[in-house]
Amino acid sequence: MKKNFLLIEHGGLRKKFTLEKLQEKGLNIFLATTDLPLWLKGLIPKINVIKTDTYHSTKLLSDVITFSEARNIKFDALGTFYEHTVTQAADLASALKLIGLNPGAARRSSSNKLLMRRTCRDNSIPTPKLTVISNYDKKQLLQAVKKIGTPCVIKPIFGAESYGTIKIEDGFNIDDILDEIKLTTAQDQKETFKNFTGNFLVEEYLPGKVVSVDGIVQNLKIFIAGMVEFIMGPEPRFAQEANFIPPTGLSGKEINDCILMAKRIIKALEFDNCGFHCELRLTPNGPVLLEIAARLPGGPLQPGYLNAYGIDLTSLLIDVWLGKKIKVDRSKKLYIMQKAFFPRKSGKLTQLRGINSLKKDPGVWEFAKIAKIGDEIKEHGTPLYYYAIKDLSKRSLLEKSKKIEENIQFLIE
Ligand SMILES: Nc1ncnc2c1ncn2[C@@H]1O[C@H](COP(=O)(O)OP(=O)(O)O)[C@@H](O)[C@H]1O
Ligand SMILES: [Mg+2]
Structure with missing residues (x-):
């Protein structure tokens, strides 16, 4: 019998390969989504689509369980490849007693950069000096920059894609900074940002190379796929413009330190049965966490690992959700x-x-x-x-x- 798999959001056309992977595995695919773009229509029968608010856990559960009852379908597994539905998928998996990340750990991830930092701090993991501001308040921002010192970085507690993240240098113009973060956050009408609250972190600027450590956790065992080096665009913005697998110019010790740091962070946040994408800055004092997401690396990095090492992270994570024991082997090196x-x-x-x-x-x-x-x-x-x-x-x-x-x-x- 085909297993029933529920995917939470599709993540756009560039994530088409995730759906193809589910198909290859012979799963009966269902999709909970806010919208149904054209390219998806040939991949999933319309009657397997649950139109719902995937960004709202309570509504998502209500619609999924109603669909399940009405159609007499029991879901065997579920998951998401999309940052903005990691917490909702964790809630749903927990409610339905399916394999997934525990909802508390999901919330200690990059969906709440402040709680992520505090959990690290409580576990003696090096954390940049930080403070918080709300409501685009000029006085609060001035005080925050004074407290942290320059250079520092302002970023939304809930964010992605470097959205609303800028470096504040000595001699900064406060109005320009407020204008910029307002322009990129408050005025954004994107569905995915409706959970944005107007709370920002102001934190010490970390110098050094930007890298990530990526992999999967299954039953508390951490599988490392490898590392990526990100080439950043011009500051004060932080666009990730290019990346390399593997990073170059890192010593064996630096690579080891990054992997050890990622493992400490994963344990502190209690990630399990999930992918992870741990972004670090390699500072002169060793690797320091930028952010860790409880999902696989996004954009083109899953096919990147497949091309570099023959490691199919997409397939492996689906196996984790299905309860199959995984093994991560490198079959090539490009x-x-x-x-x-x-x-x-x-x-x-x-x-x-x-x-x-x-x-x-x-x-x-x-x-x-x-x-x-x-x-x-x-x-x-x-x-x-x-x-x-x-x-x-x-x-x-x-x-x-x-x-x-x-x-x-x-x-x-
Ligand atoms: N404290 C910091 N010091 C230096 N660079 C930072 C800092 N925080 C964020 N950045 C830069 O901004 C980028 C985006 O920030 P990040 O915390 O990863 O949020 P997002 O969810 O938007 O990806 C990072 O890749 C990093 O290069
Ligand atoms: Mg990031």
Whole structure:
């Protein structure tokens, strides 16, 4: 008999591979979602779709259990690959007595960056000095910056994709900072941000390389898939523009320290039966936690690990949800680079050529045109295109990347 699997949110077209993986496993797929985009229609029969508010645990449970009763369907497993539904999926799994992350641990993750930091602090894990502010209050912000000192970083307690996160330098203009965080948070109408409360962290700025340690926890056993190095865009913003698997220029000791730190954090937060994506800054005093999410790494990093090491994190996590014992083995070792190309120029895009020729390049395993002719490009925050490549060494990877960018022509006026 086919097992009934309930996926909570799809996470958009770029996560299509997660649905394909569920299909490959011969599961009867159900989807709880706020919206049903066109590309999904061929993948999931309409009658298996539960239209509900996946961002609200109580409504989600009510609609799922009603569907289950009306259709006489018992779910064997459930899960999500999407940051904004990690806590709701944990609540649902707990209520339905299915395998999943415990709801308290879900809430101690990146969905609440303050509770995450406090739990670390209580477990003697090095934590940057921090304070909090609410309601975009100018006086509070001034006091907070005075208390923490500069440089520091302001970011929403509940956030993602570096949304509303900026560095505050010495000699800063408080009104500019308030305008910027308001612009990127308060005015955002995205469904996923309706749980945003207006509470911000102001914390010490951590210098150093940005890396992540990624993997899966099953029955308290921590499986490490590997590490990623993130190339950050220009400060004071923090866009993750490119990444490498594996990170380069790290000593064996540094890699070990990062892995040990990730394990300590996972134990302190009590993560179990979940994926994890632990972002660290490699400071002169060792690795310090930026944030840890209780889900697999997002964007293109799951296919990244598959291309680099043959580790299929997506498949392994589904097995965890299904109660199958997992094993993580590396079957190959390639170098991976993924990059969103930011032009560092503002204006109207009048030409963008050469991207489709990437189709013929055997080292390119994914690419996408992001901007369209006529788009208003902003100096920060608008990539033109994206590509992902693999090669036998970091050096050949960089050469390949240079060639690709030289062959793509664009004009911004
Ligand atoms: N205290 C900090 N010091 C230095 N950089 C930081 C700090 N906090 C966040 N950042 C930068 O901002 C990015 C986004 O912050 P993060 O806490 O990861 O939130 P998000 O949920 O938006 O990804 C990080 O990748 C990191 O580069
Ligand atoms: Mg982050």
